[in-house]
Amino acid sequence: MLLYDYHRSTAAYRVRIALELKGIAAQRKEVDLLHGEHVRADFLRVNHQGLLPALALDDGAVLTQSLAIVEYLDAIRPEPRLVPEDPVVAAQVRSVALMIACDIHPLGAPRVVAHLKERFHATEDEIGAWRRKWQLGGLEAVEEAIRPGPYCCGQDVTLADVCLMPQLYSARRFEVPLDGFPRILAVEKACEEHPAFHAAHPARRSSREQE
Incomplete structure (x- = not known):
């Protein structure tokens, strides 16, 4: 996995927490929001919204939106569960x-x-x-x-x-x-x-x- 991240992005921060809770290792690529790297062509090819975070999977799929990414992580590694079964x-x-x-x-x-x-x-x-x-x-x-x-x-x-x-x-x-x-x-x-x-x-x- 490759996480497109910015250290001060609160949305990306959510995904980092979830990865740590799950014990899932992911490479990290910093996308500097202050210098506009999120709206450059190379990142827009990753996420056309120009928003962080994005999570690129080994099979080539790219996931966006932090809550969707966290629920994906919950699905592939259910413990500890972040969305309870009840x-x-x-x-x-x-x-x-x-x-x-x-x-x-x-x-x-x-x-x-x-x-x-x-x-x-x-x-x-x-x-x-x-x-x-x-x-x-x-x-x-x-x-x-x-x-x-x-x-x-x-x-x-x-x-x-x-x-x-x-x-x-x-x-x-x-x-x-x-x-x-x-x-x-x-x-x-x-x-x-x-x-x-x-x-x-x-x-x-x-x-x-x-x-």
Whole structure:
């Protein structure tokens, strides 16, 4: 497998966590978002959307969209399961994951921020206020959805945690206050003690690193 990655991409971070949890080795190719490598012709041949992550398989297939990739990894290596077999719990896990991946993350994505600057001439202060509004509103919903832990949906790490930790990394990068989310912070503490989350953290993934 070859993971097209960027160390600060929260979507790619999710896939790195899942790979670590599954114990699956993958080569890694850094695609620098800041220098526009994701919209160059060579990467667009990999993923015509120009988005990260992408996972190229040994048979030539390319998978895109982080949640789809994680569910693929769950299918080929079921242990530990990231989407539980119980249909109710599975729906609860996916619900939290989608709150983050579909409702919070896209509104702070680089292409959205670039559009705010180019089309509406938004200042850095206005961009900061935009990020705080959507991150805080989304995290309030996540806080209410968290079940007795130590993780988001019970005793085991799931897709919900795989999505939450990168979003908290983003929140801290952009100085979004998190003091009002005790359940989220408790989950974060539990995840920080898990070696897979530690290994996947952007701080351990220097630019141009090849594994």
